[in-house]
Amino acid sequence: MNNRREFLSWSTHGLTMAAVLNLLQGKQTVRAAGTPPEAADPPPHLPAKCKRVIHLYMCGGLSHLDSFDYKPLLKKYHGKPLPSDEKPETFFGKVGLLRKNDWEFKQRGESGLWVSDLFPHLAEVADELTVINSMIADSANHTPATFQANTGFRLNGFPVLGSWLSYGLGCETDDLPAYIVLPDPRGFPAGGTINWTNGFLPARHQGVAFRTKGQPIEDLFPEWGDRKVDSDAKSEEDLRQFVAEINRRHMATRPESDLSARIRSYELAARMQLSIPRVTELSGETAKTQSDYGLDQAETADFGRSCLLARRLLEQGVRFVQLFSGGSFG
Secondary structure, eight states, X not given: OOSHHHHHHHTTSTHHHHHHHHHHHHTTSSOOTTOOTTOOSOOOSSOOOOOOEEEEEXXXXXXXXXXXXXXXXXXXXXXXXXXXXXOOOOGGGOOOOOOOOSSOEEEETTTTEEEETTOTTGGGGGGGOOOOOOOOOSOSSHHHHHHHHHHSXXXXXXXXXXXXXXXXXOOSOSSSOSEEEEOBTTBOOTTGXXXXXXXXXXXXXXXXXXXXXXXXXXXXXXXETTEEOOTTOHHHHHHHHHHHHHHHHHHHHSOOHHHHHHHHHXXXXXXXXXXXXXXXXXXXXXXHHHHHTTTTSTTTHHHHHHHHHHHHHHHTTOSXXXXXXXXXXX
């Protein structure tokens, strides 16, 4: 190619250029400004605006009609059937009578955002909120609708949002996963652990579930018989090196992405033995902070602890923390 104009003209030929860009990205020749160096996979070619995320997933949460989605005509049709022959997909195909909102709405802030009286404090920061009212689901059943909310698809097997963020941005710390999930202590959401799957992305981008009560991760501190293994003990370090050598020999003849991810997870687990207690110990927080997060009230203590823990995890370099509240507890 003789000049820049010819190159740009050639780039309009669609898939050919897309393939070349993908190869260049793999060699880190094309890298957008702002892309973090810790992104282990081929980096995006557009600047990364998102740095870190806390995602609150409220399973079976309050109605949108009582929060941010004002529907004034519902007052007119309250207690009446649908004024049309429309048959929305619902459980057992039965559509009940229409119901108006239970809380009054007002326009808040300079933006005029509609917020119900259910959120008097949140309404005070209306101009700092971005509310999306155009999202819909293709199913009224909990499990496929939950899949769709997390992946964009009703069927499982697709990466969730946290996995995509881990894939695109990597992690800012070597001591914690990029994507951490804090389930409801009462049980998992509909569909279970598939809600934090990596799908077809490399296995290292799967969400890592932490308990918010007791030991955050099962078997993080292993025990041999009646003797608990000291994470600093030379015997354990020797064992890790021995296992690592066996794994390397295995991979030399049988390359497996799952095995590679498993090896990395074991290495990460060893580092987490030191980092997890430091991050999850909340007793060092001030009494005011604990009260602000509702840790002093039985009704809010569980979820408040998850929220405070999420903040601490992001401060330590975790990219995506997902909190679940509610779910299937039967």
